Amino acid sequence: MEESDKTLKKSHRAIDLYSGVGGWSFGLRLAGIDVVASYEIWGPANETNFKNNAHQAQTVDIRRLSLDDLPSDIDIVVGSPPCTQFSYSNRGGSGDVADGLEDIKKFLTIVDHLKPTHWAMENVPRVAKIIEAELESGGELHRFRHLGCETHIVDMAAFGLPQRRKRCIAGNFSFERLNSFKKRMTAKTLGDVLQALGTDPVVDPLYGVELPRDELTEHHKEDVLSDEEARINRANKTTHHIYNSMPFPDPLDRSVRTITATCTRVSRESVVVRSGDEGDQFRRLTLRERASLQGFPITFQFYGTSYGQKLRMIGNAVPPAFTYLMGKVLVGTGAEEPVDLCKAAVGVSQPGPKPPATPPDKVGSQYPEGRTFRFAIPSLRLKSGVRFEFRNQKQQDLTKWQIQFYFGTSKEILDLQLNDDLKKLLLAGMSNTLGEVVKETISEIERYTKTVDFRNMQSVWSHRGPAGTRPFTYLDMLDEEGKALVARVEPHIDEATDLVNLALEDSYGASFLQLPGIKKLQRNAPLILSGLLIGASLNPIIDRRTSQQLGESPLSSRVS
Structure with missing residues (x-):
């Protein structure tokens, strides 16, 4: 870590629960907050967090985490409890809301125990109504009403992220102060990100960090989609048999739609762009393009052992370009005080060693006998x-x-x-x-x-x-x-x-x-x-x- 990185102002102490790869931790660190510890059950994500944020990152099942093992004198608690059960509960009824609430209850139990000045929790939008209902008398979360929990649905594209990403942000922070940042953020597009990552040297489109092109990782472009794969992707987006249409390929002149944790070569969720300026060849995004759209700097490294692991790391993360603003809110930055992501990122560098190379999926040559059409x-x-x-x-x-x-x-x-x-x-x-x-x-x-x-x-x-x-x-x-x-x-x-x-x-x-x-x-x-x-x-x-x-x-x- 560079010396200038170590000298960032750290007057507030925070912990990061269900921290993943450290999206909260990285953003808060840039905002001058000392994230003294983070907690996550998935080992590869914890390794990624530790190497990029250089703080104590514990691999632990938070549900079994003893309150006595938590640090003291904590001013801020943040985190992103797993959204899987809530996501699935709205798609086919296979989610277990009661099980998902166990993680939210544990998060709030820790907040109640540490009594920080401010706290914030991120999750999928549908969790907002669940929390509101369970805070009512007789609900699973009623005993936490004194924590001052308010739920808000935000689209992170409104805060400068080049991605339309709606999320529930719950906590006891000033939502008015967060909203005041909207007019001060410069909107970025999918095209801005692709163009920036194609230069030499590469200048980060959000953070301004510069790297020689040969030092940029996770930017290996996979094989272009075959004619059949392109046809399936086009059909899935423009004439899906159930859902309404979306553009194909994805337009470059606006923010991209939500980056997900899974992505196959033939999927309605895949972001597809032209391969080159002309012609009818198409490709999916590289891992680095996805990470930049998700608000990570080009210096951030993902220590997964497979392409799929890295997709999951990036897609499940909370964007640090947004958590930087949340950090400013949590420490009480005024509406007119400077908010400059590029200035905050001065001195940020790549951690080492570099993660293993993980080649993307290859074009399928054969499919199951029962392949669905x-x-x-x-x-x-x-x-x-x-x-x-x-x-x-x-x-x-x-x-x-x-x-x-x-x-x-x-x-x-x-x-x-x-x-x-x-x-x-x-x-x-x-x-x-x-x-x-x-x-x-x-x-x-x-x-x-x-x-x-x-x-x-x-x-x-x-x-x-x-x-x-x-x-x-x-x-x-x-x-x-x-x-x-x-x-x-x-x-x-x-x-x-x-x-x-x-x-x-x-x-x-x-x-x-x-x-x-x-x-x-x-x-x-x-x-x-x-x-x-x-x-x-x-x-x-x-x-x-x-x-x-x-x-x-x-x-x-x-x-x-």
């Missing part, structure tokens, strides 16, 4: 989960491909069976005029579908079998023909609405008008009718093609 047909998709999709599903010894239709809400997902019975129902209720309009398109896609090798499509998709029709090739055909059919049906919107109602009533009975989302289907009747006709016409053919190629009896046209 499930993508919305772009021209037959509406927002809020209303979509027609082409998908596969394993059934005993074969993989079945089908077009399916979903509507309703996230809490009540409904569907219609797209089969020969529905096709007959729609054609029987259709006027001769509309029948002639749709006949040409339906006949054309039926002819094409009769040439597709659905038996080997799964082998092609898992990169295991002989050449054949790729599922994305078939999806593209559905998209193109769907767009054409919608355009032909649109002039007949009244009849299309009646036919959509007919299909819904046949499946759900006379009370179909009470189903969620029906008005949306009626407003978009040409699109819905086109999708129903395509799916009901093609699913039986796909079924027969698969059965004929396997020499088996026809399958049911419904996928449960």
Whole structure:
């Protein structure tokens, strides 16, 4: 550690609980606070914290930490209890809120024991309402009401972080003072960070620290995304079968969306940028780019033993560019006093030795035999989960491909069976005029579908079998023909609405008008009718093609 690093003003003593790699500790240290100890159960994160912050970093299960082992005369307590249980509790109901509260209770127990002047705790946004509810009479946290806990949701992009990162910050600090920093921070963008890390020497976009390019670590660019990987990423972001669309690639002229702890080559969560200034090649971010967007200086080193460990370290951290401001708040910095991250970082240097190199993931050449394919047909998709999709599903010894239709809400997902019975129902209720309009398109896609090798499509998709029709090739055909059919049906919107109602009533009975989302289907009747006709016409053919190629009896046209 440089001498100028050691001479930072340290008049306030703090401890960092659930410290991870030391995001709180690093920011508070720059704010002139003496972080005398930190506590974390994950060894690699603790090593990272110790080497970057040069203070006592204890590897310990905080739930079992004895209060008698804590240092005395502590002015500030900070920390980030694990958010896993709270995150999952809002995504599928698999989280255990009661277990997550155990860490918050332990954090507050330590605050109550040490009686610091100020304390602050960071977590995911949904924790705010949980804390507020549990502080009420009869709640799990009611006995801590005297600690003066207030919860606030902040977007760290408003405080100069080049990332839209919403978090709950709870504590007894002055939120008004924190908000006063907003107007004094210069906004950075994803493009600013990428450009800064591409120079030689490299000048940190947030801290102003300078390094020769050959000393910059964790900046190895992985292989560009293959055409298939780029296609999947684009589809996951722009035409996801459930969630609303997001841009692809990620725009450079604004802050980046939230950096996460996991990141695969084909993921809706992955930040994807162009590889180079031109062309249609794309890549994911390097570890260093992710770390800079997360508010770490280019000198900060991550002592993980694998690429995945370092992703987790960076994504789970609290950004030190933000905790520096929190440190200023916790020591009572006035609204007009200097707040200069670059000045505070003067003298900060790389710790040693450097961590082991951890190469990123390689392009996959083979995938599991049961690799899933499930993508919305772009021209037959509406927002809020209303979509027609082409998908596969394993059934005993074969993989079945089908077009399916979903509507309703996230809490009540409904569907219609797209089969020969529905096709007959729609054609029987259709006027001769509309029948002639749709006949040409339906006949054309039926002819094409009769040439597709659905038996080997799964082998092609898992990169295991002989050449054949790729599922994305078939999806593209559905998209193109769907767009054409919608355009032909649109002039007949009244009849299309009646036919959509007919299909819904046949499946759900006379009370179909009470189903969620029906008005949306009626407003978009040409699109819905086109999708129903395509799916009901093609699913039986796909079924027969698969059965004929396997020499088996026809399958049911419904996928449960």
